[in-house]
Amino acid sequence: MSEEIEQEIKEELAAADAVRPEKFETAICIRGLKNQFGDAVVHEDLDLDVRSGEILGVVGGSGTGKSVLMRSIIGLQTPTAGEIEVYGKTLDTIADEEESRDLRRRWGVMFQGGALFSTLSVAENIQVPLREYYPRLDQRLLDEIAAYKVAMVGLPPDAGPKYPAELSGGMVKRAGLARALALDPALLFLDEPTAGLDPIGAAKFDELIRELADTMGLTVFLITHDLDSLYATCDRVAVLAEKKVIAVGTIPELLATEHPWIQDYFNGPRGRAAASGNQTAKPR
């Protein structure tokens, strides 16, 4: 084996050692987060922990900054104040581009609209992160990985060569999920994965997320409006209101709190319907 390849493999291994998700009980740790746009304060003094291996649902009214919170964690939005640690690293303090790449390869993000690259086919979309981080992978393995990821997220066999414009809304979401899972991340961010899907499609998607999280041992940060999703998939739920996380816990724990918004949310007509529909569902 040539020295060059040996060197490349060494670099890859060093990068893999830089961030070690399996060593952390708490995947994401947020303390005193503040986000402000002009005069509008979105978050103030926000604290939140995401435990490794759990599916954490994040709920809140429109405009409470659920997406801003996610964007802050993944580094698309620099917080005004406060600290966000993901696997012991803080994106703010990482000056080195290499170091932030080490962290980025540990998570996958699925945006609300799928955010697939429209000039690339689904398979090529899945291969983008792989090529970016592991340029040594040969084309055959890349193709095989793309094929099984397509299969894993439940897309039909002919979806791989299709372009995003040729896919239905539900398929775009699944393709977005496949790309988010391309690097076998430890941490998965999902922004309203079931928004815009019909109830049957949404239920299937919930099931898929639960299943993938169990098989791959994922930690999931799930933003949602969908009460059924909360009941069907989440281990714990964080409620965003009044610029902070007002409560975190399992749904029964949340129901025991007195906060009026939480009571309205879970005990409104839709909340009760979702609850009764999921009483038989399997809590993990």
Added chain:
Amino acid sequence: MVARADFEHSDCADGAEVRFTGRLTLARLGDVPARLDALGPIATLDLSALERIDTVGAWIVTRTVNEHGAKVVGASEEAQRLLDALASDKSEYRVHRDRRPAWARMLEQVGTASVAIWHELLGIVGFFGAMIVALGTQIRARRRLRWNAVVTRFQTVGVDALPIIGLMSFLIGIVIAQQGAVQLEQFGLEVFTINLVGRASIRELGLLMTAIMVAGRSGSAFAAQIGTMKLTEEIDAMRTIGVSPMEAIVLPRVAASTITMPLLGFYASLCAIAGGGAFVWIGLDIPPLTYIQRLREIIPMTDFYIMLIKAPVFGILIGVTGCYEGMQVRQNAEEVGQRTTSAVVAAIFLVIVLDAMFAVFFSSLGWN
């Protein structure tokens, strides 16, 4: 440092026994796939010494099992879950489009493009017909043309375009005069520069450049506006209320471009003549009065008529093409861009083709 993926193998009678160690994950894969491939037949895969495995590792195992018919031993619960998830047959999952030889693809592209152009032309003609029918219905029902909408378009198509069209034509006049003078000077005939500028501007260039500019400015705007209205379902909303989009949207736009074109074309010709005059005055020392006197002698009235006949036709063409392309938008924002581009390209192309036909036609009429 954590151990990378690795394996040790011992040869048995019916193939190698491979024993994986370390972490068989994407990040620590190293050269394992290549070395596995280099190995001969494999009978057993031992996963018992693995610290961790992810889907890529599980795929490597699955692939080896499929290729060599090897059996897996010592898989942990976690590993078994992953292997089960990947176990089903993936051979039908395709990644690439069918690849055909280059000549076949080129033939197909040429064919598809030709058919597309043919359909586009048919579409534009059909749309033009539909518009005439709509106009007929409107007249028979004694509904008045929406003049408010037309006048608004006058502003955007006509008045707002005056500065740019004026400047462009003025410069073109200078360029024609300058280039003409250089050539004609060689024969001592620089005075004929005036003939060149005068006749070319009135008969061809003033109008042609205007048509190109209007197609780029307004034809594209029509397509983009209407395309966006299609996307936001405004057009459908209009139909359900009982307003015909042809009457409310298409006719005013086409009317505006049809009426504006002769005016803009004439204005552009004058600007080009002014530009040519400026050059002739400064460069050839022919004073403006002589210039104008000479123009009156050499430009026949038929040149002016030719311009006036061609202009509304170009106007209709640009308006119809823009509106037609806008109406073709079906699904996404990307299409608005494509349709806008093809509105401009088709309009300019058709204008030039028609212009050539007109040139032949008027020449054979004897309008030289």
